[in-house]
Amino acid sequence: MQKGLVVLLAGLLAVVLSTVATYARPGKRYDKSTDTCRILTSGKLNWDSDHWGKGAQKFKEVCKSCHTRNNDKGAKFLYMESFSSKGWNAIFAKKRKKCAQDGSWDVLSKEELLAVNDYLYRNANDTYDPNDADTCG
Ligand code: HEC
Numbered sequence: 001m002q003k004g005l006v007v008l009l010a011g012l013l014a015v016v017l018s019t020v021a022t023y024a025r026p027g028k029r030y031d032k033s034t035d036t037c038r039i040l041t042s043g044k045l046n047w048d049s050d051h052w053g054k055g056a057q058k059f060k061e062v063c064k065s066c067h068t069r070n071n072d073k074g075a076k077f078l079y080m081e082s083f084s085s086k087g088w089n090a091i092f093a094k095k096r097k098k099c100a101q102d103g104s105w106d107v108l109s110k111e112e113l114l115a116v117n118d119y120l121y122r123n124a125n126d127t128y129d130p131n132d133a134d135t136c137g
Contacts, residue, residue, distance in 0.1 A: 029121045055116050055119025062105070080123040081123070083124055084124050085121045
């Protein structure tokens with residue numbers, strides 16, 4: 001093969017790979033309330049790990065104590081894919097939703113709220129990627 005062609009193919013491959021990477025689950029999250037960049041890929045990512053376990057667990061324990069299907073609390077059914085990553089970030093940054101205002105979130109510490117936000121951000125409705133090993137196994 002000619003050298004020029006090899007270079008061209010390598011370049012194309014790089015473009016394809018970087019496009020795929022763009023659609024992978026987000027590895028970072030800018031958190032407005034603390035003005036920090038949270039790294040979502042370091043450490044153990046299984047559900048038993050302290051951080052992920054906490055985010056998922058607190059979402060179920062607190063948020064889902066109201067936001068289940070057919071609840072009698074007047075809360076809409078919510079699950080992690082109810083919003084996009086950006087949508088979840090805005091919900092946690094602005095804290096304007098009824099339940100954030102009326103004290104229903106107060107049982108969660110700041111750190112726990114960040115963990116729930118991280119969990120939802122990473123598993124939102126726009127983060128699924130069938131080509132990402134992180135998503136399918
Ligand atoms: C004590 C019950 C209760 C708890 C706990 C609770 N919520 Fe709510 N939430 C409500 C009610 C009631 C509303 C207003 C009705 C609605 O929009 O679902 C609401 C509204 C919302 C909305 C707006 C829904 C929309 O589509 O506009 C979001 C998002 C939300 N809550 C997220 C959360 C999150 C995240 C948590 C956990 C940190 C949480 N809620 C905990 C009762 C609760």
